Amino acid sequence: MSRVTVIGAGFGALTAVQKLRKLDSELHIDVIAPKAEFIYLPGLIWVPMGLRKAEDLTISLDNFFRRLKVHFHAGHVQGVRDGGRVVITNNGIVENDGLIIASGGRFLKKLPGIEHAITPCEGIPAAEKIRDRLAAMEGGTIAFGFASNPKEPSAMRGGPMFEFLFGIDRWLRKEGRRDKFELVFFTPAEKPGQRLGEKAVKGILSTMKKRGIKTHLGHKMKAFEADRVITEGGEFDADLIVFMPGMTGNQWFSDSGLPLSEGGMLKANTFCQVEGQDKVYVAGDSGSYPGPGWMPKQAHMADLQAEAAATNLLAELNGSQPAETFKVELVCIIDSYDSGMLVYRTDKRNIVTPAFSGFHWAKRLFEWHYLREYRK
Structure with missing residues (x-):
């Protein structure tokens, strides 16, 4: 055996x-x-x-x-x-x-002062820390950003950062507190979300503009401080920093x-x-x-x-040669707390839909379906 x-x-x-x-x-x-x-x-x-x-x-x-x-x-x-x-x-x-x-x-954590930023995809404790910080804040600036591994550009997690950004924006509006907060999105890339396709980039930037989210794009990261994000293109104040570094x-x-x-x-x-x-x-x-x-x-x-x-x-x-390849396919719903935008990409197609409440519920349904196998 x-x-x-x-x-x-x-x-x-x-x-x-x-x-x-x-x-x-x-x-x-x-x-x-x-x-x-x-x-x-x-x-x-x-x-x-x-x-x-x-x-x-x-x-x-x-x-x-x-x-x-x-x-x-x-x-x-x-x-x-x-x-x-x-x-x-x-x-x-x-x-x-x-x-x-x-x-x-694992996430690259080489930037000076990165301990001042929360990396949400590190796990549940990180997401709970964001929750607790938000609950304690009466207002201020929240900075959301991501970067890649310069030697492995695909090793990044940009999609979830858009979801944290748009989801928290929508949640603050539902709470009636959005006017007390300034949201800023930053990344070294000039066009964030390029792996999702050009249509998605336009949709993401358009959504940020409509929601009053400021952007700081195209500048290499230099450091973080407890209340500041510092890049080669300038710096800005931040009371809470949510940042996804590149991976290795x-x-x-x-x-x-x-x-x-x-x-x-x-x-x-x-x-x-x-x-x-x-x-x-x-x-x-x-x-x-x-x-x-x-x-x-x-x-x-x-x-x-x-x-x-x-x-x-x-x-x-079993004595044979490997012959099975894998399909390169991107499928995701960029969730915004109570709505979502579907993004699909292959070598031949790139589909991006407008935000729709049904996609939020589709994402939740998929979660239930996926976990059912492990909950038996």
Whole structure:
């Protein structure tokens, strides 16, 4: 019986587990993660406004792992050896015949004073901190921004920042407090949201203008202070800073012996196979993949990559060559608390809809549907 190890407990990792089990009912599957729980990160955008609480977004995976006959190992990965055949954790080693790395990325926190900014996609505590700060504020300036990894331009999370910005703007209006706040959006990019397509950029900037949101675009970041954002193009006051830095690979990647991109991600081919490695695959934010520059770092993309990775790994274990590629597809609803704008992009199409309340409810329905598998 072959033994496969999956590192991670996020979107890509759990999709890989489901695909592996679907293709092979007898396969021995080990999962390594700090906890046997899944955090539904897209729901973080609703925590500051009270639409979601920690318990709504935290799902125990005990039943899921039991149903799929998964052996769970609680621990933090510290490295791999023997070409990925051995995974080293703070809780011992786990051996395998094949490996899928879906452990996500980490945020680059090199800017001076970045401790003064809240990075919302770091998890529930960060989103709760934004919630608590908002509740304590009677007025002031809130700055929202994001940046990329200069050596890995696709390694960024811009979409959620638009949702935090538009959602909090709408929530403050519902509360009757918007006139007491100034909202500022900043990013080194001159056209924010370019990966969503040119139509989306125009729609986003138009929405900011209509809602009275100030912009500070096209200037490289220099530093943060407790009450200030500083860029090469000037600085401005901010009572609350919500900032998403660019991303890079996990800390342990650097000593793994696995090939890395210039930006610190695992280098993968079109089959999600880590370049030059035997039966080692990557899915989601951990990898750097060939494809268009607008390829997103989002849950949907991680799921598509995970399915390809699992299929190809089993093919290799069965003596065949990897042949499954993944579709490059961006699908998202940019939510605004009670409405949403649908954005869809492939190599051939780019669709952007006007904001519509139905898309907000569609996003919530999708959340329920997606989590149903793990809540059984």
